[in-house]
Amino acid sequence: MKKRLFFIIVSGMLILATIKLSAQVAINNDGSSSDNSAMLDVKSTTKGLLPPRMTAALRNAIASPAAGLIIWCLDCGSGELQVYNGTAWTNVTGTTPAPPLVIGNSYQGGVLAHIWGPGEPGYVAGEFHGLIIAPSDQISSPWGCVNSVIGGTSYSLGTGQANTTLIVNGCGEAGIAAHICDDLGLNGYSDWFLPSSSEASITLIPGTPGLIAEFYWTSSEEDQYFARVYCPNCGGLSPLWKHYPYHVRCVRDF
Numbered sequence: 546m547k548k549r550l551f552f553i554i555v556s557g558m559l560i561l562a563t564i565k566l567s568a569q570v571a572i573n574n575d576g577s578s579s580d581n582s583a584m585l586d587v588k589s590t591t592k593g594l595l596p597p598r599m600t601a602a603l604r605n606a607i608a609s610p611a612a613g614l615i616i617w618c619l620d621c622g623s624g625e626l627q628v629y630n631g632t633a634w635t636n637v638t639g640t641t642p643a644p645p646l647v648i649g650n651s652y653q654g655g656v657l658a659h660i661w662g663p664g665e666p667g668y669v670a671g672e673f674h675g676l677i678i679a680p681s682d683q684i685s686s687p688w689g690c691v692n693s694v695i696g697g698t699s700y701s702l703g704t705g706q707a708n709t710t711l712i713v714n715g716c717g718e719a720g721i722a723a724h725i726c727d728d729l730g731l732n733g734y735s736d737w738f739l740p741s742s743s744e745a746s747i748t749l750i751p752g753t754p755g756l757i758a759e760f761y762w763t764s765s766e767e768d769q770y771f772a773r774v775y776c777p778n779c780g781g782l783s784p785l786w787k788h789y790p791y792h793v794r795c796v797r798d799f
Contacts, residue, residue, distance in 0.1 A: 596626065600673050601645040604634065619673035620646045620660075623653075646673075649752070653799050654732035655679045658748035666703030667798060676740075678748045679731060679795045681755040688762050688772040688787040689721030698766045700742045700773070705796065708764035709738035722762040726795035737795035739764040742782050745775035748796055753777070758792035760785065 571579035572587045579586035587594055598617040604627070607614070612631035617624065622643030627634050636642045650657045660675040661667035667674045695715040698708040712723035722739050729737040740748060742765040749761055760774040763782070767773060771784035774791055785791070 599671055603671060618642065618645075622646070649754075651680075653677055653797075654734035655797065656754055658750075658753065658796065659744075666701075674799060676744060676748050677797050677799055678753060679729070679737065682757060683725050683729065683793040683795055684720075685758075685790045685792050686720055686722050686725055686762075687718075687790050688766075689718040689723070690716035691787045692769055694769045695766050698741075698764060700765045702741070702743045702747070705740040705744045705764050706736075706738040706798065708741055708766075712739070712764060712766075722791075722793045723764060725793050729795050731795075734797060737797045739793065740796045741765050742773040742775060744796060746780070746782065749775055749777045749794060751777055756794075760791045761794050762791050 569579040569581075569583060570585050571577060572585070573589065575588070577588065596615045596617050598619055600620045601618055604616055604618055610629040612629060614629040616627055618627050621627065625643050626637050627642050628637060629635075630639070634642055646652060646657055646660075648657055648659070655677040656679075658676050658678040660673070661669075663670075667676075689712070693716075695712050697711050698704075709723045709727055712721075713727045716723070718724075726737045726739045729735070731737065740763055742763040745761060745763045749756065756777050759778065760776055760783075763773045763775055765773040767784040770786060772787050773782050774785050775782050
């Protein structure tokens with residue numbers, strides 16, 4: 546046991562000595578040495594180098610950032626690499642960085658409609674997530690499957706995608722609201738869904754581009770005859786007949 550402990554101690558000292566004597570570090574899988582001009586030389590043909598990723602608010606909370614500090618700003622424009630120049634944050638070209646995204650900005654195939662906050666289902670501390678609404682209405686359609694109950698749909702935030710899947714799997718009628726969103730391919734994205742009633746109430750708000758209708762379908766079912774619609778101008782949710790052709794506005798998570 547004493548010999549083994551002595552070996553471990555000596556080995557540790559040798560490793561520390563090696564680290565102190567080696568002023569350069571190479572990270573690769575081919576055993577090559579670092580370039581003489583580099584303190585750190587990372588080599589790969591299949592992977593990249595990830596800087597810390599954070600929102601602009603978290604970036605601004607960094608105490609006394611050092612000149613040359615690099616981060617990826619999650620909510621600046623469509624995401625941006627930024628550097629602190631000793632006085633202010635800039636983009637990598639040295640000019641003013643993109644401002645943080647706000648509700649109403651164009652983003653990832655549609656319009657940024659809601660940013661998840663603490664306590665909401667899509668919130669992850671230090672990350673940027675929310676709901677995007679399609680930039681314009683889809684075709685008006687019925688909710689579908691009158692006289693039958695899909696069952697299992699929810700009114701809650703974060704359930705629109707699951708609701709839509711339930712409806713699509715449980716109602717074979719073509720051209721209904723849930724199918725329109727489930728089949729939608731728009732601006733490079735195909736993961737659209739019909740919002741739950743709670744999601745509709747935070748995304749279909751006055752001032753949202755292209756809101757032209759009084760009532761919009763949600764994916765929240767009431768019973769065999771009714772499903773919930775949302776009224777943007779009156780801010781209310783009502784159960785209405787499933788066979789009525791109300792407007793449809795799809796959303797997606799990011």
